[in-house]
Amino acid sequence: MEGPAPVVPSALENHVPPLGYDPASVERWAHEPDKRPGRTAFQRDRARVLHSAALRRLAGKTQVVTPGTRSLAWDASPRTRLTHSLECAQVGRELGAALGCDPDLVEAACLSHDLGHPPFGHNGERALDEFAQDCGGFEGNAQSLRLLTRIEPKRFTEEGSVGLNLTRAVLDAATKYPWPRGAHPSDPDSHKFGVYEDDRPVFDWLRKDAPDGRTCFEAQVMDWADDVAYSVHDVEDGLHAGHIDPDCLHAEPERQAVFVVAIGRYVPADTDPAELAEALDRLQDQEWWPHGYDGTAVAQARLKDATSQLIGRFCLAAETATRAAFGDRPGADGASGTGRLTRYGAELVVPRRARMECAVLKAVADRYVMQRAEQARLRADQRIVVAELAEALTARAPDGLDPQFRALFDQAADDRARKRVIVDQIASLTDASARSLHARLTGRP
Template sequence: MEGTQHESRTTPPGYEDAALERWAPEPDKRPGRTAFQRDRARVLHSAALRRLAGKTQVVTPGTRSQAWDASPRTRLTHSLECAQVGRELGAALGCDPDLVEAACLSHDMGHPPFGHNGEQALNEFAAEWGGFEGNAQSLRLLTRLEPKRFVRSQSPGTEGELVSVGLNLTRAALDAATKYPWLRGAHPTDPQSPKFGVYDDDRPVFEWVRKESPGHRTCFEAQVMDWSDDVAYSVHDVEDGLHAGHIDPNCLHAEPERQAVFEVALGRYVPEGTDPEELAAALDRLLDQEWWPHGYDGSAVAQARLKDATSQLIGRFCLAAEGATRARYGPGPLTLYGAELVVPEETRYECAVLKAVADRYVMQRDEQERLRADQRVVIAELAAALTARAPEGLDPQFRALFDEAADDRARARVVVDQIACLTDASARSLHRRLTAPRA
């Protein structure tokens, strides 16, 4: 069922009626509220967003290292921080702030338990059935899995049956939440890239979202969301690492340690062929700032300085993008496909160096690798157990979908959907129950 109208008389500046359409047209309950305010509210009140509180960001929820004396960030707190950054940056550039915030809040909804580690394990399990990608899973969740709106099917063979349309967000909100607007293997410059934004069986709604979009371009709001995501996690992961005692700021002045950081950046966070001297200059620019948390020792004064450094970094990265984008396009609202977000190369290098610092000193710790190995075993064994024993172990929602599935491929996708919705703790609990020896 395809939307052909919008439900609100209040149209945000810079957006046409087509951007406000929903897959299933529905009337507004509160006249005067914009469609994007409604989108934001739906995402904010969703169970999928709440579940992110139990999913790994960098440090697994519920675990504590000897140095850790505060709650680590989760996918939920990261999403909230990304939303705050994105809302302000988007508003400064003329985007609708509710639209950008809705995209930022929902961008990680499809991530499975155990963060990117769980994503890789699920992708291995689902390789022959279309793979797994957290961003494609987010679209699936927003448009199909999150139970909010049901409509009568008009498809041959299922006419009249109730089918879920997920949160039934506007076209603009779904587009803004789409980082990778292409199918698996269809990356515009790298066919081997594991990143994609839609599964093959979700193509109808994806094509509806993108029917007026130019090629593989992401909309301006999605670019703001993507940069806000980079800013939030690069800055906050370093903050958490310093606070936990995993990062010694003095090491960033030692040449062997600096080279190790640059090697991580070159392998993951900047394009191949980037001159390491550019990364060295980026790190030095940050270390030269008066507000940089030199000599962090965990004292109250040091904690306050670290918080100030966090604010300074976020402001530095956002103002650089805002200034460069305005320099190219001038004043006025920038929306949809009317502009490209411009982030100076030097700013991207600074952000990349921060990501590499967190990667080197937090994610590459021996204890983290041991934990990740165990997590991969949990996902693999859970997927095998659910496949062998389903519908046992499935929640009622997924049990019904499993019973309705037409073939093994569709049933395997239901198993993947169930696992992706679990938190770290519930994945371990279900794994124990399904793999325990039967009496």
């Protein structure tokens, strides 16, 4: 599958880039006339992601707690990938704006960051990666880039779909891992990467003049907003669902079990457990910490206040440390005194104390929600569904493919390209539609 041919500099939009950004930031892969004078390119990008079918599909993809789980007293209505993305976008927009980023750019990146997640989240991601080993593997972040630049139908050229045709700066901000498979700049064994080989043309275009392996400032803001949102909200959902008892975190055996989960997974393997203990103590010492949560209306209100306090705490820590390190840097146009930290003019600084506190929250949700016995059984079943679905589609394709992917399958040049289309089809499914298609093709529930 060949990528679309790059366009000449005439693809610049006919307006002045937002303050702090240069003309290259608002270039698009394929030229488009501006529909509404006065609206910025980043406002257009935000609207495109917000109105995309890919974003809506995230409503059918589980975040951590399975929808329908009942809490001690009420239906918890836990987060989905969609609500997580919306909350991440709110956190990222405000933090980015406080640091001088264009808020629409950061929000568009935050809304885009999970679009490539397949059904069943990271569990489905691992199953798809096993299936796709001989066509380049699977990675949710690389799939997000593929979706934004190729799969989501919005703009077409003579060479085919160019996806949402977003600006260079927004695509760069949505790229958490700006390197291909096996090219992690500091960890060659890492499975994280941000682009498949057949998407390299558009990746090389969006990364033009960017330092190798370095994420732009807006992508760093997006990444921290993602960490903040899911660490805080996963604990909130776990409390609502009755899986987490905050009083248990005062017992030393339970605390040590949480620290074991955190070390190596959420913090470096050489982290001293005492440092994590201090982080947990700092949180528990706060007046707003949800001690004794029992699901009553008063407890729910206190918990909601705790989530707000935590988000503010983590964002303010990053904002203060970053301003202390980079101050009032020049904008991308070279103007001094803009107060805008953008693109490659700064690095987001998150104090270690804040990272330790965030990691403890992640480990609490991991320990008490994701490691439950029923979750292990559910994940095993999900892997079977994805593996059998991939096998059935491979045997029957193009039968079973949606019209969009059927056409791509028919146009594919070889078996490797046809397998990538099957991967794209499975990745586009929600949890429910994956199970439905699996049942239809295999005859098994």
